[in-house]
Amino acid sequence: MDNLKEINYGQAIYEGCYQEMENNDSVFVYGLGVDDQKGHYGTSKDLHKIFGEKRNFDMPLSEDAMTGVGIGAALAGLRPIYVHQRMDFLLLCMNQLVNMAAKLRYMSSGEHSVPFVVRAAIGRSWGQGAQHSQAFHSYFMHVPGIKVVAPTTPHDAKGCLIASIRDNNPVVFVEHRMLYSNTGYVPNNLYEVEFGKGRVLIEGTDITLVGASYTVTDCIRAAEALKKIGISAEVIDPVSLSPIDYDLIRKSANKTKKVLVVDNGWLTCGFSSEIIADLGINCSNLKLDRMGYLESPCPTTRVLEDGFYPDPEGVAIKANIMCNGEKNWKPEKISREEINSFKGPF
Amino acid sequence: MKEFDIKKAYHLFYLIRRSEEKIIELYDTDKIKSPVHLSIGQEAIAVGVSLALDDNDIVFSNYRGHAHYLAREGNLNQMWAELYGKIDGSSRGKAGSMHLSDWSVNFMTTSAIVTSAIPEAVGYAFAQKYKNDKGIVICYHGDGAVDEGVYWESLNFASLHNLPILFVCENNKYAIYTHQSKRMLNDSISERANAFGVKASKVDGLTTKDFYNAAYKSLDEIKNGNGPMLIECLTTRWRDHVGPGEDRHIKFRSDDELDNAIKNDDLLRLESMLSEKEVKKINDEVDNKINEAIKYSEKSSFPDTSEITEEVYG
Ligand SMILES: Cc1ncc(C[n+]2csc(CCOP(=O)(O)OP(=O)(O)O)c2C)c(N)n1
Ligand SMILES: [Mg+2]
Numbered sequence: 001m002d003n004l005k006e007i008n009y010g011q012a013i014y015e016g017c018y019q020e021m022e023n024n025d026s027v028f029v030y031g032l033g034v035d036d037q038k039g040h041y042g043t044s045k046d047l048h049k050i051f052g053e054k055r056n057f058d059m060p061l062s063e064d065a066m067t068g069v070g071i072g073a074a075l076a077g078l079r080p081i082y083v084h085q086r087m088d089f090l091l092l093c094m095n096q097l098v099n100m101a102a103k104l105r106y107m108s109s110g111e112h113s114v115p116f117v118v119r120a121a122i123g124r125s126w127g128q129g130a131q132h133s134q135a136f137h138s139y140f141m142h143v144p145g146i147k148v149v150a151p152t153t154p155h156d157a158k159g160c161l162i163a164s165i166r167d168n169n170p171v172v173f174v175e176h177r178m179l180y181s182n183t184g185y186v187p188n189n190l191y192e193v194e195f196g197k198g199r200v201l202i203e204g205t206d207i208t209l210v211g212a213s214y215t216v217t218d219c220i221r222a223a224e225a226l227k228k229i230g231i232s233a234e235v236i237d238p239v240s241l242s243p244i245d246y247d248l249i250r251k252s253a254n255k256t257k258k259v260l261v262v263d264n265g266w267l268t269c270g271f272s273s274e275i276i277a278d279l280g281i282n283c284s285n286l287k288l289d290r291m292g293y294l295e296s297p298c299p300t301t302r303v304l305e306d307g308f309y310p311d312p313e314g315v316a317i318k319a320n321i322m323c324n325g326e327k328n329w330k331p332e333k334i335s336r337e338e339i340n341s342f343k344g345p346f
Numbered sequence: 347m348k349e350f351d352i353k354k355a356y357h358l359f360y361l362i363r364r365s366e367e368k369i370i371e372l373y374d375t376d377k378i379k380s381p382v383h384l385s386i387g388q389e390a391i392a393v394g395v396s397l398a399l400d401d402n403d404i405v406f407s408n409y410r411g412h413a414h415y416l417a418r419e420g421n422l423n424q425m426w427a428e429l430y431g432k433i434d435g436s437s438r439g440k441a442g443s444m445h446l447s448d449w450s451v452n453f454m455t456t457s458a459i460v461t462s463a464i465p466e467a468v469g470y471a472f473a474q475k476y477k478n479d480k481g482i483v484i485c486y487h488g489d490g491a492v493d494e495g496v497y498w499e500s501l502n503f504a505s506l507h508n509l510p511i512l513f514v515c516e517n518n519k520y521a522i523y524t525h526q527s528k529r530m531l532n533d534s535i536s537e538r539a540n541a542f543g544v545k546a547s548k549v550d551g552l553t554t555k556d557f558y559n560a561a562y563k564s565l566d567e568i569k570n571g572n573g574p575m576l577i578e579c580l581t582t583r584w585r586d587h588v589g590p591g592e593d594r595h596i597k598f599r600s601d602d603e604l605d606n607a608i609k610n611d612d613l614l615r616l617e618s619m620l621s622e623k624e625v626k627k628i629n630d631e632v633d634n635k636i637n638e639a640i641k642y643s644e645k646s647s648f649p650d651t652s653e654i655t656e657e658v659y660g
Binding site: 033036058059060061062063064065088089091092126127128129130131132294295296297299300301302303304307308344345 | 373376379380381382431432435439440441442444445457458459460461490491493494495496521522523524528529530586588589590591596597598648649651653654655656658
């Protein structure tokens, strides 16, 4: 255990970033507030004091242009990491990411590449409302030329970040506000978590639960509740959303014959559609279902917000119905400390 | 020119100040479970501008919108109920502080994506001209908003079409904790606007009356068909960017900067222009109204979850 330590998700991102900056001079960080006292949940805190202002800097509110600036720097051989306080702001970067970053390698027939990491936090909780809570991983999964990762554990957060920095393609690195306090064991050294490889977090035989980013934790909690009534749920964390580890999901599906995909996003044309389409095409005799955001913008008031998102109880209930048709069972209330204890003010 | 109404200015100013102080007092109870961006320190702009407006003028504000809304004499009960996330809120709890919305006083739904409502405000002004309607569009925004490219694209279109819109830049010098000088080489918002054909002036008197005068003059010009205008209003935010707290511990600005602004509180200046009796009458009335609004919000109920998917489409 000497080379492992227990840290949280935010600290793991910091460590991956710090170590790779130390390792490679061409890595730099920029984004709104990255060099302020809070340093984006601690993930970029004081990096400018260690590596100089050139390598961790604030910027004007110019998301669109600054995406292009990152792409330009990447074309010139640097490895920028562009940090966004909310994923919602990526909508301002869309033209540069989709029309430029994703296509320059292809259009130059491999002459150029864009080693560019775009980190963005999904802002759920404390009444973030319609414009500060959205998750757009599915938008980017749609676009060839961009990779998408959404680690949920500190181990994967560090390893995915290092892999993303070293990758020669644009990578959207999806974080979630309710994951920053997640703790876990993380190796001290530099290591990469491979793109396109998912993980079985809990092994099971009766049903497969697949989450994305924060909803992986809903699946884990649901699996624990299901275990108490004798249902053995297998929980899959895809980690990498594009490319995605279809083999792992298919293998699990063929074993359990039932798959419930729980997205951290809307259903239509999303992550869940994609997985279910793949399983429908490549496996047979499966029971398939999915859950995600309700089909509305995210409401601000807490009672509606709670109803808008999938929750572990809801996942367990649906899984139980899929397993044995039993509609009246309800698990005990499952506490989510990270949500209950979060008091904003933002 | 309509004379500056000191009593009304004091009334609105005190209403905004006390409402936000109440938010601070109550925030720890967690009854307001959403972000609040307070205007304390910046009220003079909203009050001065609002006093210069006509009823049919249209206000586009932003996430820091309590002052704009209350100065426009919006519904206090509904604003409070919205903060509480209750069904009697202006948006039945779906919006919260960041997206205040009340068309009964021509107050457009506010956005929390910086600058995103600027082109909409310009579009609204385009429609006003198109329809030959009288109301002028008032577009409040911060100094950070001008960092975005779309801001200048919007100004370009506004001047190109000579649109009836008044941009009110509340320059509190900071975007969160980042000073203007770290975001642009020169302190030149008004100059740039002028270069875009939007006649701009800098108002650094810091008093409600200065902002009133500047807004009044600009609105007059706009009414006479002299196109879009901008007033850059210098001000200071007293509290943290977001939330009820102070931000001195973050040390992004000097204590002096803040203390000087607090010493210069225009609420006290307005108060000194009224008799003790007048002040007391207004204060009692406003305090009562706020207490009533809080009671009203406490009593109101939370929406039913069946409402989540309502009002998505028209
Ligand atoms: C497009 C966009 N980028 C970043 C943010 C995060 N953010 C919210 S408010 C703010 C600062 C805005 O400053 P300014 O326009 O001066 O308004 P102030 O808050 O000072 O009133 C930032 C960066 C956002 N909401 N939208
Ligand atoms: Mg500002």
